[in-house]
Structure formats: structure tokens, C-alpha cells
Amino acid sequence: MENYYDAFKKIPGTVIFDATQSRLGYHLNMFAMSLMKNENRQAFKADEVAYLNRFPMSPVQHQAVLDRDYNKMIGLGGNIYFLAKIGATDGHSFQKLASLMTGMPEDDYRNMMIQGGRNPTMPIGPVEK
Amino acid sequence: MENYYDAFKKIPGTVIFDATQSRLGYHLNMFAMSLMKNENRQAFKADEVAYLNRFPMSPVQHQAVLDRDYNKMIGLGGNIYFLAKIGATDGHSFQKLASLMTGMPEDDYRNMMIQGGRNPTMPIGPVEK
Amino acid sequence: MAKIIAGVATSHIPAVGAALDLGKTEEPYWQPVFKGYEKAKEWFKETKPDAIILIYNDHASAFSLEMIPTFAIGCADQFAPADEGWGPRPVPVVHGYPELAWHIAQSTILDEFDMTIINKMDVDHGLTVPLSLMFGQPTEWPCKVIPLAVNVVQYPPPTGNRCYNLGKAIQRAVESFESNERIVIMGTGGMSHQLQGPRAGFINSAFDKAFLDGLTQDPDALAKISHLTYVQEAGSEGIELVMWLIMRGALNQDLKEVHRHYHVPASNTAVGHIILENV
Amino acid sequence: MAKIIAGVATSHIPAVGAALDLGKTEEPYWQPVFKGYEKAKEWFKETKPDAIILIYNDHASAFSLEMIPTFAIGCADQFAPADEGWGPRPVPVVHGYPELAWHIAQSTILDEFDMTIINKMDVDHGLTVPLSLMFGQPTEWPCKVIPLAVNVVQYPPPTGNRCYNLGKAIQRAVESFESNERIVIMGTGGMSHQLQGPRAGFINSAFDKAFLDGLTQDPDALAKISHLTYVQEAGSEGIELVMWLIMRGALNQDLKEVHRHYHVPASNTAVGHIILENV
Ligand SMILES: [Fe+3]
Ligand SMILES: [Fe+3]
Structure with missing residues (x-):
């Protein structure tokens, strides 16, 4: 699998969810998925540490x-x-999560998208205004 | 699928577990599979009708x-x-179930198997002694 | 014999579902997104297909990491909308078409596709948002729907070529189903977008337009696009476009493009939508 | 690069597991069954493979009717013995080999096999009885085991040809795994038997012997046997023999037959077993 995955590693700001990541994140992801049940969301909100x-x-x-x-x-x-x-449990939109991950204020991120998004020539991370 | 399945129907004493059978038997089979848990086996044994x-x-x-x-x-x-x-819940072996399905006393079925099984020239159902 | 009469592709963005469910479709931000689907609504009203085969991906809703099928076909009588963390979408239950779904499952397995057969499954925005875009907010969906879920979450997803060939196998399957029904196949997901990490917000309109053009002009070339190219050129979630190739594979060589819609953005994503009729 | 050094096939009859677990192996009924496995026990002690890829079918233990994968590969760290209705067999937990299992999953998916990836699964007699036959009753199994489950319960199962080609893809996958490990692949199930209905007890020794011969002499011909032929000639559960074709496909063209064992009956089934070394 080395050849197949190596090339992806050169793409900036991007993590491919391969076997390594999947094994590493198994319980983290299974925790996140448990929040599909309302009773679990309530338990998590009531005491995050205990739930985790x-x-x-x-x-x-x-x-x-x-x-x-x-x-x-x-x-x-x-x-x-x-x-x-x-994010959904927190009441956050996908766009909110994306702005957090780019390190951009939500309005700046939203404006970047309205102007056509992060085009292939633009650098990753916060976009200069 | 007609052509594929039609030919199987000519094999005597044999039911192919195709889509039709699977849809028909869904809850019957899911009931049977529930007996993989000891608590369910106990509940079934205690009151079969209620459990069913x-x-x-x-x-x-x-x-x-x-x-x-x-x-x-x-x-x-x-x-x-x-x-x-x-069958397992009843404490019966697979051979016991097979003898039941053939309509043969268990010893007769067992002897048929010891003598080489039901060979392709033999009729289905109870074997003449 | 049943026939696939057309293919419809569309993005399946969760925020589009939320905008619909919250009555925001006339807001300036959303108006150009939804305007592009007016044609599809009319087209479906005229076309009245008997069933839709809906190719989508599950977004960690029905399938956890315990069991990850590459191709999974929903053979159940019905499929409830999934709770993706904010309660289920307020949309009708999806009525399946077990007879045709099982037929496709059987036919494609004998055709050497290694399908997973599903008899119990909730369906997430990947399936329900496209239905909302095509049919608005009815109390019942107007036709039967066969969900076909493709893994694009856990790497590696199936190759574009494999998806394209699965489409061809689905066409063969439908054409051997004894009925005179008229079937539409939908490919969903995409177009370019990236939802993760510092590169989030990535959009590549040039790639998207070439992909839309390629659907009629050179689908064989689209089928050769590598996973790497999708991620580089269409963003990490642009990989969802492999699902459009299943739709394309299930159509005839010769097609008429009836409608096309492209708009940036909807939330984080380039919205793409096309209607292709078999000629 | 890792290598598949040999293939071992064997029936995986539940009553054989029960005979072992209950200490009945020396009884006159069972003695000839177990005697034929003495060679395999020695062979494994000498061969000491680093891991076994074990092709088997789940018998409605891990997979219900909710979700039925055609090919499912177990990528977990461990797999517990299933409770098939009389409590789990008293055998060790099976330790997996996630690195190689994931590698095979990835490689075969890119090779256009539509695998289901499994990260949580109990394993039934289909997997544990062959291990008991090869290794007796140790406190730990002597090597890592990768379970690969094939649907032969819900029709249609994969074709023999598809299974044979999956074997070839598994060989390619193993040979691209960076290690010097020596791997044995096992094909289980069969030989002729029928567990259901008035035809239960069906056995066809001529078919079984021809199948055993064909493994070395003409595996391409075996790969062409239709599902119908299996059911007619080898009984309804004889269809399990398609799993032996995955093992065969993963071996070289040229093989040495090291051992063969055939006995009727064990419970309802013809016991078949063969050891094939790559030359
Ligand atoms: Fe999506
Ligand atoms: Fe079996």
C-alpha cells in the first residue's frame, strides 16, 4: 500500500482515512457515532468527561x-x-466546523466560499483578505 | 433470476435459500438467531409461546x-x-435434526451415514432397510 | 423487461437539507442553489418513473467501523431517515422495492460483483437530500427507491472503473427484470469539496465542469480518473464523484443532456446537477 | 515480500468440534476421522507459518439477515468464539493480524474486489474447528489468523470463478506485503453434504475425489463448476467447496500434494482434507 498512499501525503492540509488512521481512531470515531442517539447526546452534554x-x-x-x-x-x-x-451535538453546522479547521473566522470562511471557495491556486489555511 | 433458480427446483428434497425464501423467513430466522444468547434461550425455554x-x-x-x-x-x-x-437450544445435534428432516429414526439415519451416506442413486426420504 | 430511462446526478449537501427543512430556500444565499432544481422537479412530474435506484454514500450513519461494505444494496421494504446528531430529518420514510433490489443483488453477484445485501438500514442526508431536491416536501415520496451505498469514507473506496462497471452490471440486471417499469438511476455526492483540515473549502470549478462535460462526451476517460486525482483536483470529499460513474455506467452510450446546473457554494461545496436521458 | 507457502483444505463440521471438546476422539466412530489429521499436526509443527489466512463461511453467527456481505475480511486484533446455541466452544480467542489483513483488504479493493472490512466479529465453528484439527487443544493458537468469510448461506453465493480469482488477488496482495513472513492459506467447508430436508445425508464420494484430484490437475476446470452442479452433485451444503477455490487461487500453478484424507462420515458430512505445497 506504500505506493498508493505515498502520493496522497503530498497534498497539503489533507489526511486520508486509511488503515493506519482508522485503527488509531477506532474508539474516537465510535464515540462520535454514539452521539446519533439522543439519550447519548444528553449524557454527553450533562457530563462530557464521564461520557468520554x-x-x-x-x-x-x-x-x-x-x-x-x-x-x-x-x-x-x-x-x-x-x-x-x-458538531451536530453542539448545534454547529458543517460550515462552522470547516471554519474552525481552517483557523478562519466563520464570516471570513463564509465569504471565501461565496467568492468561489478555495481555488486550486490558493494556499491552505487562513486566506489573506 | 428465473433461469438461474428454475433448475434448482428440480432437485428433490432441497430448498434453495433465495430471495423469496429469505424474505418469507426473515423473522423466523431472526428469532432462531436470537437463541445465540443464553438469556434468550432461557426465556424461550421458560415460555415458548411468549418468547415467540x-x-x-x-x-x-x-x-x-x-x-x-x-x-x-x-x-x-x-x-x-x-x-x-x-436444535442447539433443545440440546439436539445436527445429526438429530437431519434424521428428523428425513423422517428416519436416528439410528437408521446414523447407519445410513456410516454405510457411506445417501449416495446419488438413492431416493430421498427414508431409506429402505 | 424493465428499462433505465435516464440518469440524474446531484450533490447531496446536508446544509441543503437543513435549508429546505427550515424554510430558507428563498433566502438570497440559497435561492440560486434551489433555482437550478426547478427543472428536475418538472422533469420528474412528467417522467413519473416507477422507481429510483439511488447511488449514495453513507456518512458514518448506518455503517460504523465495525463493518464497512464496499457496495451495499438496500433490499428492505422501507428505510427510515437517520438521526445524524440533530434528530432525523422531517421527511417521509423511504419505501423500497425489495423485488427489484433483490433481483439486482442476485444478478450483480452472479455477474461477479461482491455486493453486501442489506435488509435493515437507516438512510442519511446522502439519500434524503437528493429526494428533497427532486420532490420538495411531500408527505410521501412519489415512487419506490432502492438505496445503493458505496464506501467513500474508509480508504480505499472502489476505483472509478469498478464503479463504472457496476453501473453496466446494474443496467443488465434491470433489463432482465420482468416488468415494463421505467427506472431512473441517480448518482449523488460531489462535486468538488473538502470538509476536513486546513484545506477545507477547496473548490475546483474547472474540474467540475470538465467532469460534467465528460459524462456525455467521454465517460470512459472519467472512469480512469484515479483516487489521487480526485483528492488533488476535487478535494478530499470530491472522491464522492465515483458514485456518478455508477449512474453513468448504467446508461446507454448515447445520451441527451436535458439539464445542467452548477453553483458555488452551498455551505462548503460546489453544487452540481445534471439530467441525462437515454436516446 | 511475504509469501504464501502452502494451502490446506479441510471440512469444518461442528460435530467434529464437539467430539474434540468432549474428549471423544478415540471412540471407534471418530478415530478414523481424526487419524487423518495427524499428518497436518506434524506438518504445521515443522512448517511454523507466521500466519494463516482462513477462508470460511459464517453459519448465521456473526452475520444475520440484516447485512449479508459476499466477502468479508476480519481486520480486528482478536475474534472471540461465537455462541452458536450451546455456549462458545472452549477454545482460545483467535488473534488476528490487522496489518496484513488491512493490507489484503486494501490491495484486493484496488484490484476491484468489493470486500467488506470487519473490525468486530465473533467466529463460529467454520473457523475454529479447522484450527482445532490442525493444532489440537492448546491454550493459545500458535499463530495469527486472518478470517475471511464468504457468503454461502444466502443465495446466490459468489461464483466459483470469482472465488478462484479472489484467491489470485490474495496471492498478489500477500506478495506485496513488506515482510519475510510465510503464510498458509486454508480453505474450509465441504466436502459433499446436505443438512436440510428429506435429502439430508447426501454424500457423493466420486464427486469429492474428482474435486480433490482437480486441485492439482486442473483447477481451472474446478473454477467452472456451477452452483447448480454443486447442489446436485455435492448436496446443498456442498456449495461450501467454492471456498476451497479461493485457497487454490492463492497458490502457484505447480503444487506438490503432501497429504490427502477422505472419510465418510462425520455426522452428516464427507470429511475431506488436503495439504498442497507451492513448488
Ligand atoms: Fe456526501
Ligand atoms: Fe459449513
């Missing part, structure tokens, strides 16, 4: 969830489609 | 289970690998 302790994830994963640090969660094996359930 | 009522199967399927009529269950969409869990 139900899932055998690593301390850094645990902390990244508490911090809502999505880039860190992705680095630690989180997949955006699973993590989106955390 | 948890599953939305047809009255004839329900009765066929109570009667342990495996051929009938198969005709009604049961699949032998699922139904084997009923």
Missing part, C-alpha cells in the same frame, strides 16, 4: 474532544463524517 | 417452531443454519 470515559480512547484523543480541536482529532484518527456528530 | 410472540412471524411459522417441524420451517423460509440454533 466510557470509550477506551487515548488521553490526547479525550482532550482533543473536550477542546473541540477537530484538526487534532483528525490527526489522531478521527474521520470528519464521524466527528460531524460531535 | 416477540417476533412478528406468521401463525404457521410460529406453530412449526412449537412443533419442531424443521421441513415445514424450511418451506416457510427458514434456513438450516439459522434453525440449527433451535
Whole structure:
């Protein structure tokens, strides 16, 4: 699999959810998916630490969830489609999550999108105004 | 699918677990599979009718289970690998189930097998001694 | 024999579902997105297909990491809208078409596609948003729907070529189904977008337009696009476009493009939509 | 690069597991069954493979009717013995090999096999009985095991040809795995038997012997056997023999037959077993 995945690593700001990431993030992602049930969302909101302790994830994963640090969660094996359930539980839109991950204020991110999005010639991360 | 399945219908004493059977037997088979949990086996043994009522199967399927009529269950969409869990719950071996389905006393069935099984030239059903 | 009469492709953005469900379609931000679907609504009213085969991907809703099927076909009687973290969308239950779905499952397996057969499944925005775009907000969806879910979450997804060939196998399957029904196949997901990391918001209109052109002009070339090219050129979630190739594979060589819509943005995504009729 | 050094096929009869677990192997009925596996026990002790890829079918234990994968590869760290209705077999937990399993999953998907990836699964007699036959009753299995489950319960199963080609793809996958490990592939199930209905007890020794011969002499011909022929000639559960074709496909053209064992009956089934070394 080395040849297939190596080329993806050169794409900036992008993590491919391959076997390595999937194994690393298994419990983090299964935690996130558990938030599809309302009773679990309520339990998580009532006591985040207690709820997270139900899932055998690593301390850094645990902390990244508490911090809502999505880039860190992705680095630690989180997949955006699973993590989106955390955002939904917080009442955040996908666009809000995207702005967080780019480090851009939400209005700036929204304006970048209205102007046609991050086109292939633009650098990654916050876009200069 | 007509052409593919038509030819199987000519094989005597044999039901192919195709889409039709699978749809017909869905709840019957899901009931049987529920017996993989000890607590469910205990509940079934304690009150078969009450336990069967948890599953939305047809009255004839329900009765066929109570009667342990495996051929009938198969005709009604049961699949032998699922139904084997009923046999296991009763403490019956696969060979016991096979003898029931052939209508042969268990010793006769066992002897037929020891003598090489039901070979392709032999008729189906009970074997003449 | 049943026939696939047309293919319809569209993005399946969750924010589009939310805009619909919250009555925001006339807001200036959303108005140009929804305007492009007026044609499809009329077209479906005129075309009245008997069933839709809807190619989509599950977004970690029905399939967790415990079991990840590459291709999964929904053979159940019905499919409830999934709760993706904010309660299920307020849309009708999806009525399946078990007879045709099982027929396609059987036919494609004998055709050496390694399908997973599903008899119980909730369906997420990937399936319900396209239905909302085509049919608005009815109390019942107007026709039967066969969900066919493609893994694009866990790498590697199926190759574009495999998807294209699955489409061809689906066409063969439908054409061997004994009925006179007229079937529409939908490909959903895409177009260019990236939802993750510092590169989020990536859009490539040139790639998207070439992809839309390629559907009629050179689908064989589209089928050769690598996973790497999708991620580089269409963003990490642009990989969803492989699902459009299943739709395309299920259509005839010769097509008429009846309608096209392209707009940036809807939330994080380039909205693409096309209607292709078999000629 | 890793290598598949040999293939081992065997029936995987539940009653054989029960005979072992209940200490009946020396009884006159069972003695000839188990005697034929003495060679395999020695062979495994000498061969000491690093891992086994074990092709088997789930018997409605891990997979219900809710979700039926055609090919499912177990990528988890471990797999517990399933409770098939009389409590789990008293055998060790199976330790997987996630690195190689994921590699095979990825490689075969890119090779256009539509695998289902499994990260949580109990394993039934289909997998544990062959391990018991090869290794007796140890406190731990002596090597890692990758379960690969094939649907032969819900019709249609994959064609023999598809299975044979999956074997070839598995060989390519193993040979692109960076390690010097020596892998054995096992094909299980069969041989002729029928467990259902008035035809239960069906056995066809002539068919079985021809199948065993064909593994070395003409595997391409075996790969052409239709589902209908299996059911007619080998009984309804004889269809499990398609799994032996995955094993055969993963081996070289030229093979040495090291051992063969055939005995009727074990419970309802013709016991077949063969060891094939790559030359
Ligand atoms: Fe999507
Ligand atoms: Fe078996």
C-alpha cells in the first residue's frame, strides 16, 4: 500500500482515512457515532468527561474532544463524517466546523466560499483578505 | 433470476435459500438467531409461546417452531443454519435434526451415514432397510 | 423487461437539507442553489418513473467501523431517515422495492460483483437530500427507491472503473427484470469539496465542469480518473464523484443532456446537477 | 515480500468440534476421522507459518439477515468464539493480524474486489474447528489468523470463478506485503453434504475425489463448476467447496500434494482434507 498512499501525503492540509488512521481512531470515531442517539447526546452534554470515559480512547484523543480541536482529532484518527456528530451535538453546522479547521473566522470562511471557495491556486489555511 | 433458480427446483428434497425464501423467513430466522444468547434461550425455554410472540412471524411459522417441524420451517423460509440454533437450544445435534428432516429414526439415519451416506442413486426420504 | 430511462446526478449537501427543512430556500444565499432544481422537479412530474435506484454514500450513519461494505444494496421494504446528531430529518420514510433490489443483488453477484445485501438500514442526508431536491416536501415520496451505498469514507473506496462497471452490471440486471417499469438511476455526492483540515473549502470549478462535460462526451476517460486525482483536483470529499460513474455506467452510450446546473457554494461545496436521458 | 507457502483444505463440521471438546476422539466412530489429521499436526509443527489466512463461511453467527456481505475480511486484533446455541466452544480467542489483513483488504479493493472490512466479529465453528484439527487443544493458537468469510448461506453465493480469482488477488496482495513472513492459506467447508430436508445425508464420494484430484490437475476446470452442479452433485451444503477455490487461487500453478484424507462420515458430512505445497 506504500505506493498508493505515498502520493496522497503530498497534498497539503489533507489526511486520508486509511488503515493506519482508522485503527488509531477506532474508539474516537465510535464515540462520535454514539452521539446519533439522543439519550447519548444528553449524557454527553450533562457530563462530557464521564461520557468520554466510557470509550477506551487515548488521553490526547479525550482532550482533543473536550477542546473541540477537530484538526487534532483528525490527526489522531478521527474521520470528519464521524466527528460531524460531535458538531451536530453542539448545534454547529458543517460550515462552522470547516471554519474552525481552517483557523478562519466563520464570516471570513463564509465569504471565501461565496467568492468561489478555495481555488486550486490558493494556499491552505487562513486566506489573506 | 428465473433461469438461474428454475433448475434448482428440480432437485428433490432441497430448498434453495433465495430471495423469496429469505424474505418469507426473515423473522423466523431472526428469532432462531436470537437463541445465540443464553438469556434468550432461557426465556424461550421458560415460555415458548411468549418468547415467540416477540417476533412478528406468521401463525404457521410460529406453530412449526412449537412443533419442531424443521421441513415445514424450511418451506416457510427458514434456513438450516439459522434453525440449527433451535436444535442447539433443545440440546439436539445436527445429526438429530437431519434424521428428523428425513423422517428416519436416528439410528437408521446414523447407519445410513456410516454405510457411506445417501449416495446419488438413492431416493430421498427414508431409506429402505 | 424493465428499462433505465435516464440518469440524474446531484450533490447531496446536508446544509441543503437543513435549508429546505427550515424554510430558507428563498433566502438570497440559497435561492440560486434551489433555482437550478426547478427543472428536475418538472422533469420528474412528467417522467413519473416507477422507481429510483439511488447511488449514495453513507456518512458514518448506518455503517460504523465495525463493518464497512464496499457496495451495499438496500433490499428492505422501507428505510427510515437517520438521526445524524440533530434528530432525523422531517421527511417521509423511504419505501423500497425489495423485488427489484433483490433481483439486482442476485444478478450483480452472479455477474461477479461482491455486493453486501442489506435488509435493515437507516438512510442519511446522502439519500434524503437528493429526494428533497427532486420532490420538495411531500408527505410521501412519489415512487419506490432502492438505496445503493458505496464506501467513500474508509480508504480505499472502489476505483472509478469498478464503479463504472457496476453501473453496466446494474443496467443488465434491470433489463432482465420482468416488468415494463421505467427506472431512473441517480448518482449523488460531489462535486468538488473538502470538509476536513486546513484545506477545507477547496473548490475546483474547472474540474467540475470538465467532469460534467465528460459524462456525455467521454465517460470512459472519467472512469480512469484515479483516487489521487480526485483528492488533488476535487478535494478530499470530491472522491464522492465515483458514485456518478455508477449512474453513468448504467446508461446507454448515447445520451441527451436535458439539464445542467452548477453553483458555488452551498455551505462548503460546489453544487452540481445534471439530467441525462437515454436516446 | 511475504509469501504464501502452502494451502490446506479441510471440512469444518461442528460435530467434529464437539467430539474434540468432549474428549471423544478415540471412540471407534471418530478415530478414523481424526487419524487423518495427524499428518497436518506434524506438518504445521515443522512448517511454523507466521500466519494463516482462513477462508470460511459464517453459519448465521456473526452475520444475520440484516447485512449479508459476499466477502468479508476480519481486520480486528482478536475474534472471540461465537455462541452458536450451546455456549462458545472452549477454545482460545483467535488473534488476528490487522496489518496484513488491512493490507489484503486494501490491495484486493484496488484490484476491484468489493470486500467488506470487519473490525468486530465473533467466529463460529467454520473457523475454529479447522484450527482445532490442525493444532489440537492448546491454550493459545500458535499463530495469527486472518478470517475471511464468504457468503454461502444466502443465495446466490459468489461464483466459483470469482472465488478462484479472489484467491489470485490474495496471492498478489500477500506478495506485496513488506515482510519475510510465510503464510498458509486454508480453505474450509465441504466436502459433499446436505443438512436440510428429506435429502439430508447426501454424500457423493466420486464427486469429492474428482474435486480433490482437480486441485492439482486442473483447477481451472474446478473454477467452472456451477452452483447448480454443486447442489446436485455435492448436496446443498456442498456449495461450501467454492471456498476451497479461493485457497487454490492463492497458490502457484505447480503444487506438490503432501497429504490427502477422505472419510465418510462425520455426522452428516464427507470429511475431506488436503495439504498442497507451492513448488
Ligand atoms: Fe456526501
Ligand atoms: Fe459449513
